[in-house]
Amino acid sequence: MINAAIAGTVLLLVALGLWASRRVRGRSDNFAVAGRTLTVPLVVVLLMSQVIDSNATVGAADLAGGFGFWAGAAMPLGIAASFLLMGLFVARKVRERELYSLPEYFRTTFGRTGEVLSAVLTVASFGILMAGNLVALGHMLDYFVGVPYGLAILVVTGAILAGTVVGGMFASVYTGLFLMGVMTVGFVGLSLWMFLGPGYSAPEGLGVLDLAQLTDPAAGSVINWATMFALGLGNLVAIDVFQRVSSARSARGARTASLIAAAGTVVLCVPLAAVAVAGAGLLGDGASDSPILFQLLAGPVPAPIAMLVISGLLAASLTTVSGVLLATSTIIVGTLLPTRTLRVSMLRTSQLAMIPVAAIGILVALRVHHTGILLTLTFDLLCASLVAPFVLSLWTRLASTRALVISTVLGLGTRLVFFVLTPTIYGVENTLLYIPNTVVTASVDGWTTFLAAAVSLVVYVGVAAADVRGKRAAAVGGQVVGAPGAGAAPVGAVELAAGPVEISAADAGVAVPVKS
Template sequence: MIIAGVILCVLALLVAGVYAARRVHGSSNNYLLAGRTLAVPVVAILLASQAIDSNGILGNTDLASEFGFWAGAALPLGLALCLIIAGVFFAKPMRAFQIVTLPDFFERRFGRSIEIPASILTVSAFGILVAGNLVALGFLLDRFADIPYNAAILLAVPIVICYTIAGGMFSSSYIGIGMIVVNFGGMLGLFGWMVATHGLSTPAGLGPFDLSQLTSSADGAVINWATIVALALGNLVAIDLMQRIFSSNSPRTAQKACFSGAALILIICIPFSLVALTAVAILGDEAASGPVLYTLLGDHAPTLLAVVVLAGIVTASLTTASGVLLSCSAVITRNILRMGRATSLESASAMTATRVAMIPMALLGALVALRIPQTGILLTLTFDLLLAGLVVPFILGLYWRSRGTATAAMAAIVAGVAVRVALFVATPTIYGVENTLLYVSNGTFSESMDGWSTFIAAAVSLVVYVAAALVGRRPVPLVVGAAPVRDTDAGAETADEATHEPAPVRA
């Protein structure tokens, strides 16, 4: 009954996505960036969907129920903080560059030698993020449709691919509007039902006022802060986040959307952390049988409420997975294979190649999902890798333009990633969960290193970049764009001669 209701709700929203596909008109510019026409509300919803999807919500509730409020709330707090930082420092200048993907910035700032490793690292990391959403969909089908987890993962892959291939960014935009309405209604309904029927309770030591979770390493403080920092900074170089910023109709729209998206994340996601804590008392031993939220909705909540909440989460997962596949395939075709650059974004062959490239990306996500059946952990791990490798070259490459060449960027990427991967392989846990992917038993590192690895790798990247920049030659000045950008509240009307893009209009 529940799964049938979820399917009907999701199909209703997908109709909007199919309808939106008509606006692509065979243009890769429309497919990847919605013609750079999106207004503040739409961009804000797309930015917020990253925290509202099943990866974020299930990770939030599972971590909160097991480790405490701050372990779960660290996910939405980190992602919201990232959007605030992006709005203050990065949204306007990055939108003004008139580029298509984040690796375009690295190519323009450091050259082709950095564009390639930046592209490979972002695509590899985001294969993990796709996996997190596939895990949640797999658990959903396992719990409510009695489809074994492994088979459910393989079934979820073509669903995500077909949804994304249809209309690209326009599909994500149209579905995102319905998604946010359903999620907001579901959150209010679930929180209200919980308060009315069970009240709010917190196990000893796990509540929001138990600040030892943020001050004592024994209570997970290092891991919780590492999660917040990894998401707040690592997500700055998220290719799907930047692609949504690039889709806005002006630099100022991009900035406002970041602030609005941060507010949406906090309003919708923080109550789920409180619900998870109360669910521990309600479920008892059942809490260990699978995702806490799924067990609560399947066995205790009213059917209609379960349908609404799950439909919202599933739709958000499709939106996030679509954005990830879209941005990754754009990076593969544009930045690695160099398609659609010598001519223009209107190239039909470039759009076809972008669609084809989604298939191996989805399969990579499925492989990781089968190996690590976790949600929030995969979300954090994605941005942990990006923090170690790309955040320092990105921030200092943008704001310290008088220093730092490709040599400094390459050194920072190699050193940061090498240290992070080495510590990952040598540490028996990943953010409090057993490392079942790449752990090599050793007598040097214990679980106490978990969390510190994030800070150590980022610090190494920073030190190496600064040292190489100070001893190296001065870089070539960074060119902002092929054409001037006029930034106004009503929307900037520009014509990017390099990509033959039309002047944006309000969506």
């Protein structure tokens, strides 16, 4: 029955993508941001699909079953915190600017250098996120259907491309509506079955009330807080979240949707960590190396509930991968392949750009078989590079290209150095890229997330503040300041001794999106 649910879900989602193509109508704005017509409920669904995909839920369940409730709850709590911050401080400003992508914001704020730098970092980091979802989907088809892991990844990627290439953001909308209904019923049913059936019980030290997981480093408290920190702040510069907020009908709607998504994420997803902890006790010594959630769904969980949860997980993962493909292809086309140079439409080029992006995701997924850890690592890297420049330039006058470059190099460099020297990644063995050494031990795991983000923040504030003082001093002397390439001021404002003079992006020599 689960096999039938998986096959039916894949076919339905492909059909929804083909049907969504009728809404695109050959327009790039319809393809990328759904014509900016999405209502609050639709934006909520799109945002929440990020946290209920297989990468997050399967990974979070495994962490909860192995390390305790708070290790698993850290993921949905971190993403919920990011939605809350997005609603309170970011969504309205982003939507009012009517942007297509995060690099477009960095272009208008930091110039061409900021655009290219943010594009490279976001595309690379979200390649990791997409690969994590493909890994979870590959394991799902391998475990339930018996399709070999490598072949499973190729099949699901082909299905995602078929729907996204023609349907764009509208395809994600329709898929999201389907998954939210199915997932809500499935998750609620799974929780009720566990708590009213077998009952909740947790191995010693792993339960909800075992708060040492939040206070004692030996019990994983630093790693749990680092997970919430990385997801809470890093998700603010998530390219798929940025694009989905930009698809809202209004700035107020974008803000409201973000706040509702924060509450919905806590209510729907945090109980899954308790289910996983209780499930670990229920399976006992019979637990294998397979994801604990899959073992529960294939074993004691009633078949109707299992089918709903599997269908929802599959739909959520396909939606997340679809969103990543859509966002990264838009970034690649808008940043690196100007359509005026290519002499083809932005819509057609965005569709074609999805193919190499998908190929990269496949290659990473075939080499690395991790899920939840890849999700956290994605936003960890963004915390160490783009978060501080984005937030501070959005809310203050500290906008300096020089500060962006220096803080990114030092913050990201700090994180990557510790990454390759630390034997664990968020408590899991570092099998991705580890250089054996006797200097850095597992005791720094988690702390390096905070350290790298602090380096990025302090360096950016220091350099940007110095640039602002330099601009003011130069203005007193009657010099022209603020050339975007020099990193002194955002594009759109050149400050003269006589006062600020506004210039357009086109006058500054910056490419702007072209609607086909």
